[in-house]
Amino acid sequence: MLLIKNGRVVDPKSGLDTQADVLVDGKKVVKIAENIDAGDAQVIDATGLVVAPGLVDIHVxxxxxxxxxKEDIHTGALAAAAGGFTTVVMMANTNPTISDKETLEEVLTSAAKENIHVKSVATITKNFDGENITDFKGLLEAGAAGFSDDGIPLTNAGIVKKAMELAKENNTFISLHEEDPDLNGILGFNENIAKKSFIFVEQLV
Incomplete structure (x- = not known):
């Protein structure tokens, strides 16, 4: 048994936000209350700290x-755990990209060794080529958490439409990092409004 005492207990799902003790048996929270007495339980004094469900980062x-x-799964998982994150979702901009089942399975085998939940998306298009959609069904069966071409914008509307249809058909999601590369450096439709409302770096140097 583990007893976490005197922490600020926060649970977004229930709306709980109060100072209390938390009693844990194995992997299960069995009691949240003030001044819990749990006999010979291991005690952690969380005074001044926040006690909360594990955080989730869906873009690492x-x-x-x-x-x-730059980073690997083990060092990334350790850093995530140190920050309170118990589930993370890796992007697929590796080398090679996670565009096929073999690469995905290799990554997930490595991820399974960690003490937190490490998941991975696969690419929407093969090797981020923006044209050839990956095997959504096969990659999901191999363990993909979803699909993203990460920082590579999909500029072909037909490909985006097809990817959305496949996502719906397979009950999954796609994550888009969308901007038009031809408009980089241009503020878009609200350019004049933005110029009045924001200070830009070039004005400060």
Whole structure:
């Protein structure tokens, strides 16, 4: 048994936000109340700290495979856990990209060794080519959490429509990082309004 005492207990689902004790038996919270007495339970004094359900980050870059000089699944998982994150979803901009079942399975095998839940999306289009959609059904069966071409905008509306249809058909999601590369540096439809409302870096240098 583990007894976490005197923390600020926050549970967004129930709306709970109060100072209390939390009693944990194995992996299950069995009691939340003031001044719990649990006999010989291991005690953690959480005075001044927040006690909350594990946080979830749905957009992380652990760079494995191919770019592990920046980060890898193990170091990324350790950093996430240190920050209170118990579930993370990796992006697919690795080398090679996570566009096929073999690469996805390799990544998830490595992820399964960690003490937090490490999931991964697969790419929407093969190797981020913007034209050829990946095998949504097969990748989902292999464990993909969803689909994203991450920071590579999909500029073909027909491809986006097809990806949305496949996502609906397979009860999954796509995550888009959408902007038009041809408009980079241009503020778009509300350019004049934005110019009046924001200070831009070039004005400060």
């Amino acid at each position: 870059h652990f760079r494995e495979p191919g770019q592990t000089h």
